[in-house]
Amino acid sequence: MFLLQSDELLDHAKDIIHKDTQHHKLSIDLTIAEIYQLTGPGSLDFGGSEFSPAERKVIQSEKRNPNDEYGWWNLDGGTYIAVFNEQLQKHEDTLAVLSPHSHANEAGIITSTNLITSEVNMDQITINFQVPSIGCRIKENARFATLHILAD
Numbered sequence: 001m002f003l004l005q006s007d008e009l010l011d012h013a014k015d016i017i018h019k020d021t022q023h024h025k026l027s028i029d030l031t032i033a034e035i036y037q038l039t040g041p042g043s044l045d046f047g048g049s050e051f052s053p054a055e056r057k058v059i060q061s062e063k064r065n066p067n068d069e070y071g072w073w074n075l076d077g078g079t080y081i082a083v084f085n086e087q088l089q090k091h092e093d094t095l096a097v098l099s100p101h102s103h104a105n106e107a108g109i110i111t112s113t114n115l116i117t118s119e120v121n122m123d124q125i126t127i128n129f130q131v132p133s134i135g136c137r138i139k140e141n142a143r144f145a146t147l148h149i150l151a152d
Contacts, residue, residue: 029086091118096117110131
């Protein structure tokens with residue numbers, strides 16, 4: 001397998017907010033469209049018949065000034081789900097690797113790296129993340145994750 005480079009990456013992603021900022025030689029930065037807070041427990045079992053996702057509620061962003069184009073999410077410590085603006089195009093024989101953007105790491109966000117195969121539903125790209133007890137402010141469309149794509 002090898003990392004897709006440059007324009008080949010763009011063949012696998014759509015709805016990029018600002019290509020010149022988000023598109024790099026070996027990656028694409030993903031931007032936040034929505035944030036959900038986990039509000040209740042999920043359930044896991046071996047066979048899946050008793051599976052239920054964790055309950056969640058959407059968190060509304062707030063504009064700092066009435067004339068601002070974009071708002072901010074003022075998050076307290078806790079567990080959240082980020083939904084990205086960008087989407088993946090289905091392609092066989094590829095593996096997408098979603099990792100936290102360096103700015104998210106430096107802001108104290110804790111998240112994992114996700115592997116996305118062609119069998120996964122590509123309607124939305126999401127990632128679970130943890131905000132430290134001191135909180136974090138995230139602006140709408142902030143670059144939050146980095147996408148790399150491996151191909152055969």
